[in-house]
Amino acid sequence: MDALKLFQEYMGTGLIVLWFLVSLLYLWLTEKRKYIRVMFLYVPLVLLLVFFNPLVAKIVSQMADGEIYYRILWLLPVTPVIAFGTVQLCGKLAGRKRYVGITLAIVLFTISGSLIYRNPNFQKAENAYHVPQSVVDICDTIEVPGREVMAAFPGELLQYVRQYSNVICMPYGRDIMVSKWTVQNDLYDVMEQEVIDAQELAELAREEACAYVILSEDKKLVGKMQNQEFEEFGRMHGYVIYKDSTVDLYYFMKE
Amino acid sequence: MIAVRLLWLAVLLVAIPAWVGNCFLNVDKPCRNPVFLWISGQMLLWAGFQVICVPVILLEGRMWMVTVAYCGFILVLLAAATVRYFRQSRTLRAVREAKPEKAEIILWVLSGVLLLVQLVLAVLMVYGDGDDAYYVAISAAAEESGRMYQKIPYTGMHTELDVRHGLAPFPIWIAWLAQMTGITTVIVAKTLVPVALISMTYGVFYLLGSRVLFAGEGAYRKKWALPAFLLCTEVLVLFGDYSYYTVENFMIARSRQGKAALGSILIPMIFFLLLTLLRKIQEEQKITVGFWVLLGSVMTACCLASTMGALLACMLVGTAGLCGAVSYRKWKLILPLIGCCIPCIVYAGMYLLLG
Numbered sequence: 001m002d003a004l005k006l007f008q009e010y011m012g013t014g015l016i017v018l019w020f021l022v023s024l025l026y027l028w029l030t031e032k033r034k035y036i037r038v039m040f041l042y043v044p045l046v047l048l049l050v051f052f053n054p055l056v057a058k059i060v061s062q063m064a065d066g067e068i069y070y071r072i073l074w075l076l077p078v079t080p081v082i083a084f085g086t087v088q089l090c091g092k093l094a095g096r097k098r099y100v101g102i103t104l105a106i107v108l109f110t111i112s113g114s115l116i117y118r119n120p121n122f123q124k125a126e127n128a129y130h131v132p133q134s135v136v137d138i139c140d141t142i143e144v145p146g147r148e149v150m151a152a153f154p155g156e157l158l159q160y161v162r163q164y165s166n167v168i169c170m171p172y173g174r175d176i177m178v179s180k181w182t183v184q185n186d187l188y189d190v191m192e193q194e195v196i197d198a199q200e201l202a203e204l205a206r207e208e209a210c211a212y213v214i215l216s217e218d219k220k221l222v223g224k225m226q227n228q229e230f231e232e233f234g235r236m237h238g239y240v241i242y243k244d245s246t247v248d249l250y251y252f253m254k255e
Numbered sequence: 256m257i258a259v260r261l262l263w264l265a266v267l268l269v270a271i272p273a274w275v276g277n278c279f280l281n282v283d284k285p286c287r288n289p290v291f292l293w294i295s296g297q298m299l300l301w302a303g304f305q306v307i308c309v310p311v312i313l314l315e316g317r318m319w320m321v322t323v324a325y326c327g328f329i330l331v332l333l334a335a336a337t338v339r340y341f342r343q344s345r346t347l348r349a350v351r352e353a354k355p356e357k358a359e360i361i362l363w364v365l366s367g368v369l370l371l372v373q374l375v376l377a378v379l380m381v382y383g384d385g386d387d388a389y390y391v392a393i394s395a396a397a398e399e400s401g402r403m404y405q406k407i408p409y410t411g412m413h414t415e416l417d418v419r420h421g422l423a424p425f426p427i428w429i430a431w432l433a434q435m436t437g438i439t440t441v442i443v444a445k446t447l448v449p450v451a452l453i454s455m456t457y458g459v460f461y462l463l464g465s466r467v468l469f470a471g472e473g474a475y476r477k478k479w480a481l482p483a484f485l486l487c488t489e490v491l492v493l494f495g496d497y498s499y500y501t502v503e504n505f506m507i508a509r510s511r512q513g514k515a516a517l518g519s520i521l522i523p524m525i526f527f528l529l530l531t532l533l534r535k536i537q538e539e540q541k542i543t544v545g546f547w548v549l550l551g552s553v554m555t556a557c558c559l560a561s562t563m564g565a566l567l568a569c570m571l572v573g574t575a576g577l578c579g580a581v582s583y584r585k586w587k588l589i590l591p592l593i594g595c596c597i598p599c600i601v602y603a604g605m606y607l608l609l610g
Contacts, residue, residue: 012497034582035533036468039526042578043571050570063607064563071563074502074518075571077526079495080460083487084468087480099358102483106490113494116507117376121383130381130445148411159388162411163441166392166399173409174388 003057006070015112020078023085030088040084044076082109131160134237139165141234141241142212144249151212152187152205154239171208195220202228202244211249213242264436264443268451271329272296277336280343282545283466290458291466294524295549296336297455302555302598303328304428309602311403312421313609318401322431355478362482369489370457373507377449382508387445390426390512395440397430419610422602423562425513449510456506456519459527460488467530513560517567521557525568528553529575536583542591551595558602565599565606572596 011017024041031037050056051072060069090101116122126133135157142151143165150169153161159174172185187204190196191213198221205213213230215221217238225242226232233243276292278299283291307324311317355363392408400406404421407414429448433440438447461481469480495503505512506519528550535542554572557564576592579585 006500010498010500012501016491016495016497033534033537035530035537035579038533038578038582039530039575042582043575046574046578047570050574060566064566068563070500071514071518071567072570073500074522075567077523078501079488079491079503080463080468080523080526082491083460083484086487087469087484090483091477091480098479102362102486105487109487109490110494112497113491114496115494116496116504117380117493119382119496119504119508122380122508123383125379125381125446128446129439129441131441158409159383159385162392162408163387163395163445166395166411169411171410173407174385175409178385 003052003054003069007051007073010070010073012114013112016078016082016109019082019108019112020076023082026085026089027081040077040081044081047072047075129164131164132157132237134239135160135164137236138214138234138239138241139168141236142243143167147249149212149249150208150210151214152191152208152210153214154216155188155192157214171210191215193219195222198223198225198228201225202230205230206244206246211244211247213244215240215242260436260438261447264432264438264447267432267435268448269293271333272300275299275329275332275336277340277343278332279545279549280339281543282549288462288465290461294455294458294462294520295552298524298549298552298556299332300329301428301559302552303332304431305424305555305559305598305602308403308424308427308559309422309605312416312424312427313418315405315416316403318397318403318427318430318434321403321427322434325431359479359482362479362486366482366485366489369486369493370454373453373489373493374450377453377507377510378446381445384509384512386509386512389420391429391441391444393420394426394430394433394444397427398433398440403427419562419606422606422610423513423559423564425516425560428559429511444511452510452516452520453506456492456523457485457489459520459523460485463523463527463530467527467534514563517557517560517564521553521560521564522567522571524553525550525557525571529572529579532588533579533583536579536585536588547591547595550592551598554595555598558599562602562606562610565603569596569599569603 086105172188176183230242234241273293276296279295404417433443464484492503502518505515554568557568
């Protein structure tokens with residue numbers, strides 16, 4: 001684990017961290033109150049030394065996942081120090097100049113940083129659950145009252161299914177999409193192919209005890225799922241839901 | 256019905272913590288600031304949840320046991336806070352000396368609007384984060400099946416107890432909120448809890464500004480400074496997506512995850528308390544037992560939020576304690592600070608032994 005590399009990744013463009021260092025310098029020169037000097041100057045500097053200490057890095061990565069070592073940087077009071085430094089600096093200005101100074105500082109922050117809502121992962125919520133409506137509707141369709149149901153979902157829906165419905169079980173989950181975790185599943189591999197052999201899919205789905213298979217309408221099937229005794233159970237939001245017609249999901253109600 | 260449930264959630268997230276905060280009335284004397292009471296009360300409640308929940312998880316108990324014990328704990332705290340409230344001598348509260356200036360009002364309005372925008376967007380927008388597949392599913396599983404950390408959240412398969420994550424059961428606290436209110440777990444986790452946690456983050460910044468940075472007499476007490484400080488923090492948070500790792504990114508995008516609460520609420524709260532401590536030392540004020548209980552509670556809450564919370568909290572308090580002791584030549588300061596670190600040391604030890 002390279003602390004310097006982690007620090008560079010944490011900094012992004014580096015401008016906000018630059019303003020942090022400038023604020024530290026300004027407070028070093030101007031701040032008289034000892035308790036603020038201790039917490040806003042000495043502590044961050046010591047913590048930076050700790051972060052770059054290879055011995056600490058080694059111990060922390062042995063105790064926990066080395067990838068979360070960057071969280072030590074959360075101990076740096078970046079936002080409060082920059083905001084405090086800005087207000088102190090603007091406090092030296094009189095009258096309107098003070099508010100012009102604050103405005104300029106805010107403009108500088110907006111240029112230096114990146115608006116969080118412009119992050120491509122941010123999207124308008126489709127519903128109050130904050131999961132795609134397709135997941136909500138598919139889960140509602142395949143749920144069986146009073147029991148769990150095993151279903152194979154395509155990769156793009158995996159992370160949402162069990163957030164919404166805890167009675168839907170899956171033979172593989174979101175962890176399979178994280179390459180470093182090296183989780184492997186034959187059914188998932190088949191589900192992700194552009195052209196899918198219906199017979200192979202049906203056999204693997206039965207091996208995994210899946211009562212349902214959800215496939216994108218864009219996937220090309222070689223052969224028909226109906227020939228493998230999987231009936232088309234529903235079609236919504238660009239997905240086809242196939243149900244294993246050999247499985248009686250309501251058997252426990254008949255006993 | 257939905258309105259009643261939302262109201263009940265507000266009671267659990269705001270009213271009860273604010274009243275429990277009366278236990279720390281003498282820490283913030285004579286202000287009795289509602290923001291301080293709310294946040295400090297929530298710290299004590301989180302600490303209690305951690306102390307109650309972890310043993311139940313390790314003994315493979317059920318969710319209802321946590322619910323019963325935690326509700327009992329809340330009732331005891333509410334009673335203690337009520338007694339504390341009525342026993343507290345009535346001191347006069349500070350009053351404003353003069354009307355606020357126009358510029359000050361504008362700064363307050365701007366920071367209020369910016370906060371409101373963030374809260375509305377927390378409800379209307381969603382950040383697709385893969386880690387939710389773990390944390391939210393853990394909450395949903397606990398609420399639905401009563402089993403805690405005994406199912407693989409990604410698939411729903413039964414498994415051995417996940418001790419490593421079970422030592423930081425923030426998702427179980429969310430499950431508890433869902434169970435108490437009857438609102439679907441995923442809505443509580445991803446839509447409603449972020450509103451409370453983002454507000455709490457700015458509450459800590461407010462305390463930092465009003466109680467420490469711009470407190471006292473003379474040049475430091477500038478009326479425009481506090482709203483200007485809050486406005487700057489809000490802009491810095493909003494434009495804090497300069498990398499994937501920043502605490503600001505976690506705060507807005509992944510507020511429902513314990514690690515976000517650790518970085519954006521708990522660590523700043525420790526900063527606030529340590530600044531208050533050093534200020535009291537400088538001004539030779541008495542440091543009450545309540546203060547140490549509050550600091551210990553925040554540190555225990557760090558363990559609830561994330562398994563790394565124990566390490567980070569101890570690192571911060573240890574560094575600040577040493578720097579403070581050297582700067583003020585107050586070596587006695589270190590002993591109670593070590594005392595506050597004990598919960599973190601215990602949970603870190605459990606992590607190393609069992610995790």
